[in-house]
Amino acid sequence: MNLLFYDTYTIFWREIKRYKKSRSGVLIRLIQPAIWIVVIGNTFAGTQPLIESVGFDGEYIEFMAPGVIILTAIFTSIFGGVNTLWDRRYGFMNKALTSPISRSSLALGKMLAISLIAALQASLILGIALAIGVTFPNPIMIAPIMAIVILFSLGFSGISVIVAATAKSQETFWGVINFLGMPLFMLSPALFPLELLPDWLASIAKLNPVTYTVLLVREMMTGVSEGGIPALLSIGIILAFVLVMVAIASYVFTREVNKPF
Amino acid sequence: MYSIETRSLTKFFGNVKAVDDISFKVNDGEIFGFLGPNGAGKSTTMMILTTLLKPTSGQALISGFDVSSHAKQVRQKIGFVQQETTVDEYLTGRENLLLQARLNHIPKDLIRQRIDDVLELIELSDKQNEPVVTYSGGMRKRLDIAGGLLHRPKVLFLDEPTVGLDIQTRRKIWEYIKKIHLEFEMTIFLSTHYMEEADKLCDRIGIIDEGKIQVIDSPEKLKNAMGNEVISLEIEKDEQERLFLSKLHKIEQITKINEDQNKITIFASRGTEVIPKIFQISSELKIKINSISLTQPTLDDVFISYTGHDIKSDGVAFNRKREHAKMKRLRA
Numbered sequence: 001m002n003l004l005f006y007d008t009y010t011i012f013w014r015e016i017k018r019y020k021k022s023r024s025g026v027l028i029r030l031i032q033p034a035i036w037i038v039v040i041g042n043t044f045a046g047t048q049p050l051i052e053s054v055g056f057d058g059e060y061i062e063f064m065a066p067g068v069i070i071l072t073a074i075f076t077s078i079f080g081g082v083n084t085l086w087d088r089r090y091g092f093m094n095k096a097l098t099s100p101i102s103r104s105s106l107a108l109g110k111m112l113a114i115s116l117i118a119a120l121q122a123s124l125i126l127g128i129a130l131a132i133g134v135t136f137p138n139p140i141m142i143a144p145i146m147a148i149v150i151l152f153s154l155g156f157s158g159i160s161v162i163v164a165a166t167a168k169s170q171e172t173f174w175g176v177i178n179f180l181g182m183p184l185f186m187l188s189p190a191l192f193p194l195e196l197l198p199d200w201l202a203s204i205a206k207l208n209p210v211t212y213t214v215l216l217v218r219e220m221m222t223g224v225s226e227g228g229i230p231a232l233l234s235i236g237i238i239l240a241f242v243l244v245m246v247a248i249a250s251y252v253f254t255r256e257v258n259k260p261f
Numbered sequence: 262m263y264s265i266e267t268r269s270l271t272k273f274f275g276n277v278k279a280v281d282d283i284s285f286k287v288n289d290g291e292i293f294g295f296l297g298p299n300g301a302g303k304s305t306t307m308m309i310l311t312t313l314l315k316p317t318s319g320q321a322l323i324s325g326f327d328v329s330s331h332a333k334q335v336r337q338k339i340g341f342v343q344q345e346t347t348v349d350e351y352l353t354g355r356e357n358l359l360l361q362a363r364l365n366h367i368p369k370d371l372i373r374q375r376i377d378d379v380l381e382l383i384e385l386s387d388k389q390n391e392p393v394v395t396y397s398g399g400m401r402k403r404l405d406i407a408g409g410l411l412h413r414p415k416v417l418f419l420d421e422p423t424v425g426l427d428i429q430t431r432r433k434i435w436e437y438i439k440k441i442h443l444e445f446e447m448t449i450f451l452s453t454h455y456m457e458e459a460d461k462l463c464d465r466i467g468i469i470d471e472g473k474i475q476v477i478d479s480p481e482k483l484k485n486a487m488g489n490e491v492i493s494l495e496i497e498k499d500e501q502e503r504l505f506l507s508k509l510h511k512i513e514q515i516t517k518i519n520e521d522q523n524k525i526t527i528f529a530s531r532g533t534e535v536i537p538k539i540f541q542i543s544s545e546l547k548i549k550i551n552s553i554s555l556t557q558p559t560l561d562d563v564f565i566s567y568t569g570h571d572i573k574s575d576g577v578a579f580n581r582k583r584e585h586a587k588m589k590r591l592r593a
Contacts, residue, residue, distance in 0.1 A: 006363070007363075010363040013363075014352075014360050017351075017352055018349065021351035021352070021392070090345060090347060091346075091347035094343060095361075097312070098312060098339065099361075099365050100365065100366055101366070260313075
């Protein structure tokens with residue numbers, strides 16, 4: 001057990017080191033969510049009556065800022081596993097597999113690193129949101145918000161790692177990831193209240209873990225609770241999602257990377 | 262107990278037999294070389310020995326531990342330096358070694374000293390804090406080899422350690438390998454398709470072709486068994502060629518004859534006496550000799566004599582492509 005922690009930390013350490021050395025990547029990954037928050041945030045400002053109808057009395061940009069934070073977390077973490085393909089192609093995976101480290105640490109270390117990186121990127125977006133005038137009634141909430149973002153990203157990094165371990169090529173990886181990422185984001189209350197969705201779409205959205213994360217983070221940021229879903233239920237659903245993803249991901253990853261690439 | 266022992270090791274990829282009933286033993290502290298063309302089965306064998314692939318049948322033991330049933334123990338005994346350089350470009354040399362040390366569970370209080378030691382051994386101490394992106398190909402390879410040494414493995418696997426490096430760098434890497442072997446006295450198993458490399462480094466060589474081991478011996482013995490001299494002939498195509506060859510076989514100093522189209526390679530004990538006889542036979546049969554030369558046997562000649570083809574011949578390259586395509590299909 002001790003060794004599993006040590007090995008997981010080893011892999012985590014490598015991923016974080018690599019992230020830190022790619023400074024340009026950090027900025028590039030911020031551009032897209034920054035565009036979302038500035039362009040959509042201002043364009044949709046006229047939809048205020050709609051969000052007011054669900055009991056939200058602030059600016060639209062305050063409504064969607066938590067959504068964009070989650071957007072950043074989704075895409076940073078779901079893209080994060082792609083270096084698995086490089087690791088397999090350029091021998092790092094074989095190097096790790098011929099060393100005595102525990103097999104599941106490979107997936108776990110990667111996922112932990114991805115979720116931390118996703119949270120870092122999300123916190124930068126939070127900074128941008130504050131800079132363009134989003135107010136934050138209770139600054140102490142920032143710590144639990146980040147905890148939720150890390151947890152949520154851990155689940156999404158699981159998806160990424162599963163796809164990366166099963167895909168044989170970059171093309172497959174990006175195809176599958178784009179197929180998954182956008183619908184998961186759009187079928188959530190990130191940009192508009194759930195109440196505005198037709199019933200059948202709303203019921204699909206209620207199966208989506210992103211929905212609960214957005215509702216929870218928005219409640220923590222603005223203090224407004226929507227849709228009648230208690231915070232504790234959301235936390236429970238996020239926890240369950242993360243546990244399931246971590247379990248599946250470490251199983252699938254360990255099984256797949258042992259096959260010749 | 263042997264450092265490495267295989268018993269009828271066989272590996273199929275679908276219908277392709279990549280490793281065909283291989284049995285050999287490597288002694289403790291020996292440098293053993295696998296010599297063969299691309300696609301001969303060297304890498305597959307090495308992947309089985311390093312626990313990356315499971316054999317279809319047969320057995321492989323590292324220090325007495327079976328690679329299939331005791332992979333964990335095997336991984337603690339081995340170091341594996343792959344053909345491609347696998348160091349992380351964005352990390353510094355030292356960070357790469359730190360990663361490698363942690364992967365191999367080197368006790369915390371030993372890590373710093375071990376890294377300092379290998380850095381000195383491979384002469385990279387002064388560049389250790391620079392990112393690997395700034396390293397030359399040879400320096401990266403040295404760093405990779407150093408990574409494989411940190412945990413003092415009992416058996417070090419080097420897969421084509423100098424492929425893609427220029428000749429000066431290659432010689433340098435050979436020096437390092439010798440130095441490492443002297444210092445740590447570990448067993449080294451290396452694969453190569455460079456004759457010179459096998460000749461310079463290895464105590465014993467196994468020649469492998471099409472998944473089979475053709476012969477195993479020391480480079481000297483392999484060369485001596487060829488006879489003392491090699492005569493290479495080029496003749497013009499002729500109907501009498503068969504007769505010419507059979508007459509040559511009757512010359513008693515000749516130990517072996519290989520023919521590859523119009524090129525004939527003759528292994529003989531006293532070449533200077535054989536050449537006049539060759540001319541005599543050829544003038545009797547009116548066969549035109551375009552060129553003739555007399556040389557000392559090299560491992561190239563040994564290789565040709567056991568496999569019937571040159572290590573770089575086209576036939577093999579074609580085979581490799583075909584096998585590659587097959588492997589790809591299997592994995593898709």
